[in-house]
Amino acid sequence: MMKLGLLSVVVAFAISACVYYHRNGEAVPISGIDRGGFDWYGDTVSKVVRLNQGWTLSDSNWFYWTTQGSQLVPYAFFISLEQPNEQALFREPRNMLKYRFLPERPSRANPDGLPVGLVADPGSSLPPDLITDRRSLGFTCAACHTAQINYKGTGMRIDGAPALGDVAGFLTGLTAALQATNKDQAKFERFAEKVLGPSATAEKKAELRVALHQTAADHSAYDHLNHSDVPEGFGRLDAFGRIFNRALTLVDPSNGTKANAPVRFPNIWNATRQDFVQWTGVSPNTGIGPLLRNVGELVGVFAAIDPGNSPPSRGYASSIRLSNLRALEHRLKTLKSPTWPEDVLPPINRDLAAAGRDLFMQHCEHCHLDVGRDLPRHRLITTAVPVAEVATDPRAAENIMTARGKTGFLEGMRRHIYAGGPIGKTDTAFHITASTVAHVLIGKLAPHSLNKPMHRVANSDTGSESGPEQDAIIQQAKHEPQLQYKAPPLNGVWAAAPYLHNGSIPNLYEVILPPDQRTRQFSVGRREFDPVKVGFVSETVEGTFQFDTTIEGNRNVGHPIGAHLTEAERWQIVEYLKSL
Numbered sequence: 001m002m003k004l005g006l007l008s009v010v011v012a013f014a015i016s017a018c019v020y021y022h023r024n025g026e027a028v029p030i031s032g033i034d035r036g037g038f039d040w041y042g043d044t045v046s047k048v049v050r051l052n053q054g055w056t057l058s059d060s061n062w063f064y065w066t067t068q069g070s071q072l073v074p075y076a077f078f079i080s081l082e083q084p085n086e087q088a089l090f091r092e093p094r095n096m097l098k099y100r101f102l103p104e105r106p107s108r109a110n111p112d113g114l115p116v117g118l119v120a121d122p123g124s125s126l127p128p129d130l131i132t133d134r135r136s137l138g139f140t141c142a143a144c145h146t147a148q149i150n151y152k153g154t155g156m157r158i159d160g161a162p163a164l165g166d167v168a169g170f171l172t173g174l175t176a177a178l179q180a181t182n183k184d185q186a187k188f189e190r191f192a193e194k195v196l197g198p199s200a201t202a203e204k205k206a207e208l209r210v211a212l213h214q215t216a217a218d219h220s221a222y223d224h225l226n227h228s229d230v231p232e233g234f235g236r237l238d239a240f241g242r243i244f245n246r247a248l249t250l251v252d253p254s255n256g257t258k259a260n261a262p263v264r265f266p267n268i269w270n271a272t273r274q275d276f277v278q279w280t281g282v283s284p285n286t287g288i289g290p291l292l293r294n295v296g297e298l299v300g301v302f303a304a305i306d307p308g309n310s311p312p313s314r315g316y317a318s319s320i321r322l323s324n325l326r327a328l329e330h331r332l333k334t335l336k337s338p339t340w341p342e343d344v345l346p347p348i349n350r351d352l353a354a355a356g357r358d359l360f361m362q363h364c365e366h367c368h369l370d371v372g373r374d375l376p377r378h379r380l381i382t383t384a385v386p387v388a389e390v391a392t393d394p395r396a397a398e399n400i401m402t403a404r405g406k407t408g409f410l411e412g413m414r415r416h417i418y419a420g421g422p423i424g425k426t427d428t429a430f431h432i433t434a435s436t437v438a439h440v441l442i443g444k445l446a447p448h449s450l451n452k453p454m455h456r457v458a459n460s461d462t463g464s465e466s467g468p469e470q471d472a473i474i475q476q477a478k479h480e481p482q483l484q485y486k487a488p489p490l491n492g493v494w495a496a497a498p499y500l501h502n503g504s505i506p507n508l509y510e511v512i513l514p515p516d517q518r519t520r521q522f523s524v525g526r527r528e529f530d531p532v533k534v535g536f537v538s539e540t541v542e543g544t545f546q547f548d549t550t551i552e553g554n555r556n557v558g559h560p561i562g563a564h565l566t567e568a569e570r571w572q573i574v575e576y577l578k579s580l
């Protein structure tokens with residue numbers, strides 16, 4: 001990493017300055033967003049502004065810091081944990097910036113000044129007599145779906161945009177901090193004094209050591225299981241691979257699959273109105289689908305799940321906050337895509353954009369709908385494109401179809417939870433995960449609305465009569481993945497770099513280039529924006545992630561729409577895409 005200079009210049013988060021863009025384009029100051037005086041990769045800004053997306057600051061704060069039931073680590077541990085090789089706290093803003101989280105000042109919504117997307121959950125796995133703080137640190141959707149884009153000293157906060165967070169690096173860094181504290185006696189003593197306070201007796205410290213050792217071991221095992229020869233880096237995660245591994249090891253601890261197909265975090269301002277949300281279009285987003293989708297996310301981001309000794313007739317117990325998941329979907333309905341801010345970025349050339357619209361309609365609209373941003377409740381039918389046709393890197397789609405595991409205690413249960421023949425000794429990771437997600441949701445709904453027992457079957461292909469909730473779960477469970485990628489709507493696409501499902505193209509201009517003319521290696525991690533090519537600047541800076549498109553899983557092939565366009569036509573399309 002680069003030299004930091006004096007500590008006094010490292011953290012300059014006490015000054016707050018932000019503006020909110022109204023529909024008329026004028027800006028008025030409001031409070032609540034920090035501006036930093038330091039950045040690891042040279043992207044320091046003098047002010048941060050908020051774009052008009054239909055949300056108030058209160059809406060954003062709710063999105064950032066409302067728990068959904070994720071329980072990553074005991075909260076007191078995270079608050080007190082030092083960095084592995086120094087006494088500075090792991091959670092300090094400078095360290096969070098290294099992982100590209102967005103630090104914030106303490107506020108009523110965020111009393112401890114956690115970064116955007118990290119939150120205190122009321123539950124904890126620690127013994128109740130060890131510490132009085134019964135909370136856990138968890139993730140919210142905002143950790144992966146809130147961005148800051150910088151341009152010439154101004155940072156633009158964009159809700160629902162793909163984050164640049166190095167989530168994998170954060171998790172392995174957290175494990176290293178837990179291990180260092182467990183092994184280093186001086187670190188442990190300081191840690192124990194913070195966690196236990198006046199109760200830091202020798203006996204309590206011994207109990208704390210046991211809990212810390214187990215927590216470190218659990219996180220080390222998680223990192224080992226999800227380690228890949230395709231590093232994820234900034235702004236990407238193999239979300240399905242990690243969700244699969246959580247579900248697979250839940251039913252049989254010896255299970256596991258390779259999490260080696262990272263995809264970039266998608267924008268979510270269209271999430272509630274699309275028929276399919278994930279890149280691979282694997283889960284219908286209608287009816288009970290949004291709840292199942294969000295429960296699946298929580299399976300991957302450390303919700304506590306307890307299936308009991310065997311699958312109970314009322315589903316699995318879990319820490320998931322169902323009412324908050326429902327409220328999240330409701331609030332996302334009012335989130336709009338950001339429009340290109342011409343008082344921060346160079347104005348759009350309207351003549352070029354008009355010519356680009358004609359080209360877009362001719363070459364792009366058959367897959368990417370031009371849907372606008374002002375009908376947030378209007379249903380969107382997305383286009384699923386076979387991998388053979390779009391020709392982009394297939395690994396993410398292939399893994400969802402081919403990953404398998406032992407079914408453990410699910411063996412003999414109905415294939416579709418309430419219906420279908422028996423599950424065998426092995427099955428796809430997708431089916432095992434779908435079963436886990438359904439059981440978790442049933443665990444929340446069963447006491448109130450589900451009354452039909454889930455039992456083992458011999459070889460029947462159908463179940464008995466069921467109610468509407470059971471029918472909805474059966475229909476979702478019957479959905480099978482396909483070898484395809486979704487072509488999403490492009491409103492707000494200017495703020496969603498890098499591009500393709502795996503983030504292998506740094507800017508919109510290169511998306512329209514013939515594949516053999518695209519950049520093979522580029523740097524990811526900077527927030528500085530390139531308004532010409534439309535994406536983050538990709539010059540190498542010490543500490544940024546080097547994206548190698550020659551690695552399987554990272555390939556920037558396919559999507560060859562620009563092969564027959566002139567250079568002038570490509571720039572016209574780019575200018576039009578700015579206006580969406």
